[in-house]
Amino acid sequence: xxxxxxxxxxxxxxxxxxxxxxxxxxxxxxxxxxxxxxxxxxxxxxxxxxxxxxxxxxxx
Amino acid sequence: xxxxxxxxxxxxxxxxxxxxxxxxxxxxxxxxxxxxxxxxxxxxxxxxxxxxxxxxxxxxxxxxxxxxxxxxxxxxxxxxxxxxxxxxxxxxxxxxxxxxxxxxxxxxxxxxxxxxxxxxxxxxxxxxxxxxxxxxxxxxxxxxxxxxxxxxxxxxxxxxxxxxxxxxxxxxxxxxxxxxxxxxxxxxxxxxxxxxxxxxxxxxxxxxxxxxxxxxxxxxxxxxxxx
Numbered sequence: 077x078x079x080x081x082x083x084x085x086x087x088x089x090x091x092x093x094x095x096x097x098x099x100x101x102x103x104x105x106x107x108x109x110x111x112x113x114x115x116x117x118x119x120x121x122x123x124x125x126x127x128x129x130x131x132x133x134x135x136x
Numbered sequence: 137x138x139x140x141x142x143x144x145x146x147x148x149x150x151x152x153x154x155x156x157x158x159x160x161x162x163x164x165x166x167x168x169x170x171x172x173x174x175x176x177x178x179x180x181x182x183x184x185x186x187x188x189x190x191x192x193x194x195x196x197x198x199x200x201x202x203x204x205x206x207x208x209x210x211x212x213x214x215x216x217x218x219x220x221x222x223x224x225x226x227x228x229x230x231x232x233x234x235x236x237x238x239x240x241x242x243x244x245x246x247x248x249x250x251x252x253x254x255x256x257x258x259x260x261x262x263x264x265x266x267x268x269x270x271x272x273x274x275x276x277x278x279x280x281x282x283x284x285x286x287x288x289x290x291x292x293x294x295x296x297x298x299x300x301x302x303x304x305x306x307x308x309x310x311x312x313x314x315x316x317x318x319x320x321x322x323x324x325x326x327x328x329x330x331x332x333x334x335x336x337x338x339x340x341x342x343x344x345x346x347x348x349x350x351x352x353x354x355x356x357x358x359x360x361x362x363x
Contacts, residue, residue, distance in 0.1 A: 084177055084178055102341075
């Protein structure tokens with residue numbers, strides 16, 4: 077490879093790696109949001125369960 | 137832009153098609169420059185990256201103005217995301233420009249070049265935006281301060297763009313002059329496709345990041361309600 081080819085490849089590679097790094101960061105943030113949603117669903121279920129039990133006792 | 141988030145797969149697909157076309161044109165269609173040889177092809181990504189960075193900062197400033205003028209509740213977040221994108225595109229502009237400088241001029245950086253130094257000033261100015269944003273507690277005061285800062289920064293864009301034309305001694309090539317573009321038609325077509333690809337990348341990444349930030353804000357609200 078000539079120096080011109082090496083530098084041109086490096087320039088295009090920098091853009092590709094830059095965009096890839098950004099996508100990886102966004103993907104990790106998305107993973108964190110998914111875990112947060114799962115945690116909030118669990119919390120909502122815990123809140124909802126005592127109400128369900130109380131309703132069952134009333135009917136029972 | 138809210139409608140744009142719902143059409144994200146289409147935008148992302150368009151971005152992929154444009155990037156494929158841009159790479160194909162840059163390497164197989166555009167003629168090799170007689171003076172610079174293969175390294176001239178860096179231009180097809182370097183200049184669109186710089187123009188996209190300007191577009192990001194301009195969009196961020198427009199949203200900042202909307203925040204101050206219309207009190208649009210979404211404008212502060214949109215301005216922040218656009219400036220964040222601008223800093224990413226700006227960093228890539230500096231990196232590709234530096235590689236081009238090394239092969240063309242034999243140096244990674246030249247402090248004597250107004251165009252380079254002014255772009256660096258613009259980039260550092262917007263880097264400092266994040267220092268301001270994260271040093272103030274969230275709220276209307278922070279949104280106002282950030283909006284004013286973003287508006288000040290946009291004044292640097294025409295200065296940065298025109299620096300190369302106002303400078304008396306330069307080695308940085310001038311492609312766009314008042315007489316038109318200084319390149320062949322196939323080169324100009326390739327440049328236009330590359331610019332469209334880069335702008336579509338900005339729209340795609342902007343929509344993704346904005347959707348993520350909005351989701352994060354909604355979850356924070358939900359967490360507070362459940363706490």
